[in-house]
Amino acid sequence: MDEVGSPAFRRSSAPASSSIRTETIESLTDLEDLERVYAQLCAEEVEVQKELKVLSGQQSTIETKMLALQRIGPNLQLIEGDATQLSGMINFTCSLAENVSSKVRQLDLTKKRLYQAIQRADDILDLKFCTDGVQTALRNNDYEQAAAHIHRYLSLDQSVIELSRQGGESTAVDASLALLQEAEVNLKALVTKRLEEAVATGDLPQVERFFKILPLLGLHEQGLAQFAKYLCSQLASKAEENLLLAMGSDLSDRRAPLIFADTLTLLLEGIARIIETHQPIVETYYGPGRLYTLLTHLQKECDAQAQKVVEKFIQQRDYCNKFQVVQSSMMRGVSVEKIEPRELDPVLCEVTLMNSRAELYLRFLKRRISADFEVADATATDSVIQEHQQCLERLLKDCKLSCTIQELIGYYIPMEEYYMRETVNKAVTMDTAEVGQLSSSMVDDVFYIVKKCISRALTSGNSDCVCAMINHAISVLETDFREVLVTKLRAGYPASTLQDLHRGVTSAVSLMQSSLQQGKIQSLGIESQEQAKTAYLVTLNNVQVCSENISTLKKNLESDCAKLFSQLAGSEHAQAKIDSCLSDLVNTSSKLKDLLQEGLQELSNTAIKPQVKPWISSFLSIAHNIEEEEFSEYEVNDPWVQQLVVQLEQLMAEFKAALSPIIYDTLTSLMTSLVAMELEKTIFKCTFSRLGGLQFDKELRSLVAYLSSVTSWTIRDKFARLTQIATILNLERVSEILDYWGPNSGPLTWRLTPAEVRQVLALRVDFRSEDIKRLRL
Amino acid sequence: MEDYDYLFKIVLIGNAGVGKTCLVRRFTQGLFPPGQGATIGVDFMIKTVEIKGVKVKLQIWDTAGQERFRSITQSYYRSANALILTYDITCEDSFRCLPEWLREIEQYANNQVVTILVGNKIDLAEKREVHRQRAEEFAEAHSMLYLETSAKESDNVEKLFLDLACVLIREAKQNTLDNNESAPMPGEGKNINYLSCCNIN
Ligand SMILES: Nc1nc2c(ncn2[C@@H]2O[C@H](COP(=O)(O)OP(=O)(O)OP(=O)(O)O)[C@@H](O)[C@H]2O)c(=O)[nH]1
Numbered sequence: 001m002d003e004v005g006s007p008a009f010r011r012s013s014a015p016a017s018s019s020i021r022t023e024t025i026e027s028l029t030d031l032e033d034l035e036r037v038y039a040q041l042c043a044e045e046v047e048v049q050k051e052l053k054v055l056s057g058q059q060s061t062i063e064t065k066m067l068a069l070q071r072i073g074p075n076l077q078l079i080e081g082d083a084t085q086l087s088g089m090i091n092f093t094c095s096l097a098e099n100v101s102s103k104v105r106q107l108d109l110t111k112k113r114l115y116q117a118i119q120r121a122d123d124i125l126d127l128k129f130c131t132d133g134v135q136t137a138l139r140n141n142d143y144e145q146a147a148a149h150i151h152r153y154l155s156l157d158q159s160v161i162e163l164s165r166q167g168g169e170s171t172a173v174d175a176s177l178a179l180l181q182e183a184e185v186n187l188k189a190l191v192t193k194r195l196e197e198a199v200a201t202g203d204l205p206q207v208e209r210f211f212k213i214l215p216l217l218g219l220h221e222q223g224l225a226q227f228a229k230y231l232c233s234q235l236a237s238k239a240e241e242n243l244l245l246a247m248g249s250d251l252s253d254r255r256a257p258l259i260f261a262d263t264l265t266l267l268l269e270g271i272a273r274i275i276e277t278h279q280p281i282v283e284t285y286y287g288p289g290r291l292y293t294l295l296t297h298l299q300k301e302c303d304a305q306a307q308k309v310v311e312k313f314i315q316q317r318d319y320c321n322k323f324q325v326v327q328s329s330m331m332r333g334v335s336v337e338k339i340e341p342r343e344l345d346p347v348l349c350e351v352t353l354m355n356s357r358a359e360l361y362l363r364f365l366k367r368r369i370s371a372d373f374e375v376a377d378a379t380a381t382d383s384v385i386q387e388h389q390q391c392l393e394r395l396l397k398d399c400k401l402s403c404t405i406q407e408l409i410g411y412y413i414p415m416e417e418y419y420m421r422e423t424v425n426k427a428v429t430m431d432t433a434e435v436g437q438l439s440s441s442m443v444d445d446v447f448y449i450v451k452k453c454i455s456r457a458l459t460s461g462n463s464d465c466v467c468a469m470i471n472h473a474i475s476v477l478e479t480d481f482r483e484v485l486v487t488k489l490r491a492g493y494p495a496s497t498l499q500d501l502h503r504g505v506t507s508a509v510s511l512m513q514s515s516l517q518q519g520k521i522q523s524l525g526i527e528s529q530e531q532a533k534t535a536y537l538v539t540l541n542n543v544q545v546c547s548e549n550i551s552t553l554k555k556n557l558e559s560d561c562a563k564l565f566s567q568l569a570g571s572e573h574a575q576a577k578i579d580s581c582l583s584d585l586v587n588t589s590s591k592l593k594d595l596l597q598e599g600l601q602e603l604s605n606t607a608i609k610p611q612v613k614p615w616i617s618s619f620l621s622i623a624h625n626i627e628e629e630e631f632s633e634y635e636v637n638d639p640w641v642q643q644l645v646v647q648l649e650q651l652m653a654e655f656k657a658a659l660s661p662i663i664y665d666t667l668t669s670l671m672t673s674l675v676a677m678e679l680e681k682t683i684f685k686c687t688f689s690r691l692g693g694l695q696f697d698k699e700l701r702s703l704v705a706y707l708s709s710v711t712s713w714t715i716r717d718k719f720a721r722l723t724q725i726a727t728i729l730n731l732e733r734v735s736e737i738l739d740y741w742g743p744n745s746g747p748l749t750w751r752l753t754p755a756e757v758r759q760v761l762a763l764r765v766d767f768r769s770e771d772i773k774r775l776r777l
Numbered sequence: 778m779e780d781y782d783y784l785f786k787i788v789l790i791g792n793a794g795v796g797k798t799c800l801v802r803r804f805t806q807g808l809f810p811p812g813q814g815a816t817i818g819v820d821f822m823i824k825t826v827e828i829k830g831v832k833v834k835l836q837i838w839d840t841a842g843q844e845r846f847r848s849i850t851q852s853y854y855r856s857a858n859a860l861i862l863t864y865d866i867t868c869e870d871s872f873r874c875l876p877e878w879l880r881e882i883e884q885y886a887n888n889q890v891v892t893i894l895v896g897n898k899i900d901l902a903e904k905r906e907v908h909r910q911r912a913e914e915f916a917e918a919h920s921m922l923y924l925e926t927s928a929k930e931s932d933n934v935e936k937l938f939l940d941l942a943c944v945l946i947r948e949a950k951q952n953t954l955d956n957n958e959s960a961p962m963p964g965e966g967k968n969i970n971y972l973s974c975c976n977i978n
């Protein structure tokens with residue numbers, strides 16, 4: 001409806017039906033204007049007529065709709081009447097419901113009171129029933145029944161009993177109560193006594209029988225204490241038996257070296273089994289949350305028995321004495337009495353195993369007790385939960401077992417450290433380098449030992465113990481072992497006097513031949529010299545392998561520790577500690593890398609520099625102030641660079657064979673730096689013609705091409721200055737330098753100072769010094 | 778890049794119960810833990826502080842004072858940059874044990890280690906058993922810094938660690954200076970000379 005009406009409405013409210021106002025028309029004087037306005041008005045008229053037609057076309061539709069509306073009228077009146085009627089009915093229903101519900105409420109209250117009355121009557125009846133029942137049960141020695149009656153009585157609402165006494169039946173109730181109270185006292189005493197007797201005689205069925213009765217009488221603590229006493233006595237006799245067996249066991253047995261760890265394991269497993277077996281009955285008859293109490297009792301026995309095992313262990317394995325000897329020999333370095341590290345091996349294994357079993361057991365306790373508390377404390381307040389948590393922590397932390405094991409580990413660590421140091425020393429003394437091997441036996445041996453020691457510490461499951469051994473391992477590697485490598489390197493690489501004599505004859509074979517001619521003494525000298533050389537190169541390889549081994553060790557230990565500690569609850573902290581200790585290995589590795597760098601520098605200084613220097617300075621004897629003829633001659637017979645390349649190749653061949661590829665590459669890089677430096681020095685002592693400059697450029701290109709082919713390092717940078725010198729020496733005129741200098745340098749970065757550029761220009765015999773001086777650089 | 782300029786290892790040592798753990802927790806967590814139990818083995822915390830725009834990461838190792846953990850704690854001395862040797866001013870005994878601790882330091886720590894002596898629990902002034910002057914003299918005789926603290930009242934705790942960090946920064950700067958001076962060829966590898974005989978370790 002709206003849609004039809006709105007366009008018409010909008011149109012009629014338009015400001016004026018025509019865009020031209022009457023006044024405007026009246027004020028028109030110009031014919032042209034008049035005609036234009038007239039035409040416009042005509043157009044508008046046509047427009048208006050069109051619209052009118054449309055509107056009158058809509059008339060019939062609107063009329064139909066009006067008719068329909070009129071027909072709806074009466075229906076609306078009907079609806080209104082119905083609605084009023086409905087509202088009346090709802091009101092009526094509402095008041096009716098109110099009425100009824102208040103009656104129901106009253107009824108409800110009455111019912112509740114009735115129930116209470118019945119309950120009270122029941123209670124009083126129960127009271128009587130209990131009184132009678134207890135008497136009969138006690139007479140029949142049916143303690144369960146008697147206890148059930150007392151339990152019923154104890155769980156009666158005390159206020160109800162009080163009310164009943166004030167009521168009409170006071171005397172009867174009083175009598176019942178008195179009887180019951182007396183029965184309660186008697187029963188408690190009786191049952192407790194019977195339980196004690198059963199515990200004393202170790203009669204399990206009876207123990208269990210009375211253990212179940214005690215909580216009915218509210219004697220939870222006593223029940224648990226007695227039960228624990230029974231379990232402890234069982235535990236003790238079994239433990240003593242096991243210890244006796246252990247002491248008398250065959251020394252040749254496979255498990256003999258671990259017999260005390262095994263005995264401790266038996267003890268702890270025994271307790272775990274007790275918990276498995278008896279937790280259900282405790283939970284059923286005493287409710288959840290009681291395991292802690294039971295275990296505080298059991299733990300005392302566990303502590304005592306574990307103590308006995310440990311004492312025997314210390315005694316039989318001579319543990320403390322071993323520790324003392326180790327301690328004093330580490331303090332004074334060389335001591336009279338010394339323990340063979342191999343002797344410590346079994347005892348170290350046994351201790352870590354004992355520790356791991358104790359940790360396992362304590363974790364088991366923690367898990368079980370926590371779970372039990374959790375069930376009991378489902379609705380408890382935070383403070384109660386926290387209190388329980390703390391009790392548990394204290395039980396685990398302060399128990400004698402924990403302390404004893406910590407003491408054992410306290411002795412273990414210095415002994416393991418001693419084992420590690422001594423065995424590493426041994427590996428160093430027994431070091432051998434197999435022919436054909438780049439590094440010698442000690443590097444891998446040392447890392448095998450270190451890994452073994454830390455892994456053993458790891459089996460203890462004690463993160464502090466692991467950290468301590470990692471710290472010691474780092475100390476051994478960083479001080480003791482590094483010192484060994486440093487000493488070997490400090491012996492130095494022998495300067496080759498013979499090689500100086502027979503310059504150019506550098507292959508080992510010809511060296512041997514020439515030395516054989518010089519007599520035996522000389523050859524011996526050469527042999528030991530060769531040994532020293534090999535030793536030096538092997539040590540360099542060793543240092544490199546070590547720094548690699550350290551990285552591997554770190555990675556392996558990281559994953560081992562992660563595996564071991566990740567399953568444990570609250571292990572993030574232990575993990576963080578271990579990671580922090582392990583990260584120190586990175587320092588150790590970089591210290592070795594520094595050492596390697598220094599050793600290579602030393603090698604370069606003693607073995608490469610003295611050789612390379614004369615080869616390079618021989619450049620001086622090759623004239624570069626040359627004409628066409630000599631230049632062509634040089635082209636046919638290379639005067640210098642090919643010889644140099646051959647010499648370098650021969651010199652480095654020895655190192656290439658004896659050094660690991662990475663180190664060799666670094667050494668080559670040092671060699672190239674040296675060549676560049678020496679060549680630069682030499683160039684400044686020469687003179688050049690234009691063609692000489694060209695010759696040098698050729699020579700330099702060959703050299704750079706060769707050196708680039710033998711190392712993975714970039715050579716260009718090291719030879720940048722020389723290349724630029726060659727460029728300058730190749731100029732046509734002095735002023736040509738300006739095409740490359742300053743704003744014209746383009747991508748070229750000059751490594752030469754202006755003064756050096758002048759110096760190089762001056763090397764050209766055909767450049768006049770005035771021209772050079774006049775240059776503006 | 779790591780988000781710090783320096784990393785220092787600080788190890789706290791001293792008799793059981795003198796308040797090492799409380800000092801560390803006061804500094805790292807800003808609280809005084811009620812009913813703090815004895816430390817088992819070694820505890821480890823990290824706190825990064827900023828001193829004059831320099832970010833210093835302090836790795837703090839809180840060791841157990843009880844005798845049976847001694848061999849564990851000893852393994853931490855060698856790599857420590859600083860040691861905080863703590864005693865309890867209300868406990869003469871903890872003071873009398875200091876020479877024993879100094880022997881440990883002598884034996885296991887590296888010789889550049891910075892040691893500071895700390896007398897803790899000064900909030901219990903009425904129970905003081907060790908006079909300040911006595912402790913100061915002792916510290917001076919063994920060339921240690923000295924500070925009195927209360928982990929409970931947060932007295933001097935912040936100062937203890939920040940002062941220590943300052944000293945360590947100074948020493949570290951001094952060390953790099955020394956190394957650069959002896960550098961034979963700047964730019965070629967590291968500058969520490971292991972091979973020259975006068976400079977072992
Ligand atoms: N009044 C007072 N008590 C302190 C202060 N610092 C520590 N304590 C208390 O001294 C006791 C021991 O503190 P800990 O921090 O556990 O001592 P610790 O040196 O770490 O002991 P171990 O870990 O066994 O070596 C706790 O009861 C603390 O509450 C202090 O500044 N003032």
Ligand SMILES: [Mg+2]
Pocket residue numbers: 797798799814815816839840841842
């Ligand atoms: Mg502590």
